[in-house]
Structures are given as structure tokens and as C-alpha cells.
Amino acid sequence: MSELKAVTDSSFEDDVLKAEKPVLVDFWAEWCGPCRALGPELEKLAAEHEQIEVVKLNVDENPATAAKYGITSIPAVFGFKGGEHVKSSIGAKPKPALEEEFADLLG
């Protein structure tokens, strides 16, 4: 289980939109308690599903991307496939619940 890769406003296009694999983006912030709880669950999910990429984006430091996707509630996990935002999950949820919600991307 390793720390999720951090993406930024400037790397979002390359790391997420142009990625070959489907990508889950964890929109988070330091001051958000539930975000801290969600992190380890996503790390577990990432370790078990190599067919997807799981990354995190700090909304404090990267407001442009957060605004572009209309984030008003965190933690929020957005699923991307082929550059398109295809699925969202709001709130801290255990790994099995996330697996269910993103089943299409996990294949």
C-alpha cells in the first residue's frame, strides 16, 4: 500500500485526461476529516486493482480543477475514462462500497 500519486492543476490533463487506464481522482483537503479517513481505503483499492490508476488532488492548492468539475463537497471521488468524467462518489466510504460504485471502471 503506497501513498497515492498527487496530481495538480497543471498535470491534470496529462495524468488524468490523457491517461491510458481509467483514473479515479480523490478530491481532498487537509482540513477535511472524512478525507483523511477515505485515503487509506483508496490506497487499498489501488493496490488491489491494477487496471485503474488512483490519484489525489488537493482542492486547496488546485482550485481551478476543483472549480471546473463543480466540486462543492469533499471527499469526492471522480472516475475518468478516455478523458471523460463518467462517475462520481461523494463522501468517505469503505473500500467495498467504492468497488461497487466504480464497478464499471474496475472491470
Add this chain to the structure above:
Amino acid sequence: MTEQATVDQVHDVVIIGSGPAGYTAAVYTARANLNPIVLAGSVTAGGELMNTTDVENFPGFQDGIQGPELMMNMEAQARRFGADIRHEDATELKLDQRVKEISLGSGGVLHARSVILATGSAYRELGVPGEKQLSGHGVSWCATCDGFFFREQAIAVVGGGDSAMEEALFLTKFASKVYVIHRREELRASQIMADRAKANEKIEFIWNSEVTEVRGEGKVSQLALRNTVDGSESTLDVTGLFVAIGHDPRVDLFKDQLTLTDEGTVEVQGRTSKTSLPGVFAAGDVLDPHYRQAITAAGSGCVAALDVEAYLAEASETDAAETQQAETIPA
């Protein structure tokens, strides 16, 4: 007894929940050498206080303490005495038997002589059209998580209690305007919180009103309101709605197995933590429809721990007596 014999390990006590009630029960049972297992929740460890900021009314912290810090201190304190704290969920319980079974979200089953239910309470929803669809898109239950996204915007808080005042005050850090919508003409909040909210220039109260619909395309843009006195209807343009109208006890896991009160909380005997099932105890918000404070939950966790201790001591005496009797019969 054959059932018990096949079980690898029967724990003395499993505590479900990790708010002030759960962790206090853990500190006490750990210090009593009962080696408690705490199922803290995979994503809910620390409970409701993890989503708060300043806690100013927990005795012993004269300058106040941040909610998450208070909970992490409680967790560390329980660990210090040997509590086995697991960030896991209980998914199924079998409580109506001498050795209780607790199924885990990660698979596997725990067996225990006693269980403390400290599952707390969940935010109550308004139950109006638009609320669910726009949840996470302007409708929120967590000001500390989401306030940041409403900089220089007009937003609303629904509720009249301390939580609603705390949320409203916190949100003034970001929002240009915070409306507080309350069904009555007077707040339920404590005097100090009510005074603070009323003194804040960014906060405006909308009395005797309830939200009847949350409107918006993809995100919140307007609320429909109804006056609770004369029934007149109106609208309010806001981009965010924070719901703080109270909580409901979290009893789904076990509501079919033990007696609940009319208010939906777990019924306990008098001032004890004893539920309708032997060996099953309750603590914190799950049994408390009225007070719902960190300190009352902590006190209630202590009560449950002491009740468990007494229960296990009595149960082991009974077991010993039965064993002795069984041994003497053949002779």
C-alpha cells in the same frame, strides 16, 4: 456448550463504535484487563466529532480543543491500555445468544461474551424534493468539509440547535451571507451559541420557516420555503444548503434483535447500559434522544464498561458453579 468449544477465541468484549462513548468504554474495559476490541469503522473512526472544529465544553480543556484532536487523543489513550482498535465495520450481529457473533466488513467473524453498542447517530435528512439529488452538489451535512467551496456566496443553514449555530458561525468564514432557517421563533441552541450567531453580521435569521424543496440544475440555486405560522410560500436564492436539524440513532444493525424506545433509541434499564438482551450494552447517542453531548456520551461509555465488567464477573462465577456441579454429579 459444544458451539463454544468449536470457536477459536471468545473475546470478553467487543465495542462497536469509536466516538466518545466507544473510546471511553475502551479505556475502562482495557484498564479492567478485558482486552476490548473496538470496531472503529473503516471510514467513520472517531465519530461525529471528527467533522467539528472547536469543542469548548469538554471539561479539562480550558482553551477548547479541536474535535478531531480530542478523538485522536481518546483513541491513543485507549490504545495505551491495550485496546485493540480496528478500522473495520461490523456488518452483521447475532446478539441473542450467550456468545455473540460479529461479522466484519473485511470478512471474518468475532465472538464475544459481551458487546457494547456505541454506534452513535446519523444526520437527519429534511426529506424534501431535490435534497437527495443535490446532495454533494450544494446540499451538505458537513460545514467543515464543504464550507470552503462557498466563498463569497450566499448559503443557508437549516436548524435551530447548537450544531446549526456552530455550522452557521463556521460558514461565515467563507460565505458572504448565511441565512439560518428555523421552524420556530426561538432557537433551541444554548444561550452562548445563540448570542454569538445573532451578533454575527453575516448571519440573518429566517424564523418560522421550513424548506419544502431544494431547487437547481446540477447544483443548488434556490430553496422553496413555507412559513409555519401563516402557510405563505416564498423562495430564497442560495448556492448551498447545510442541513443541521438533528440526528437519528444508528440502530439498523440490531434494531430487530433488541427493544427500542418510542424515539427509536436503544432501550436500557434505568440509568444502566443494559439492553433487553443479556450481555448486550449500549452507550452514547444510540441510547440518548435528549442530551447528545460528547461528555454525556463519554460518561455513558464508562457506565457500559462498568456494567460489562460486572456482567462478566457474574457470568464467570455462574460458569464456575456449573462446571463444579457437572464435575460432582458423576461421583
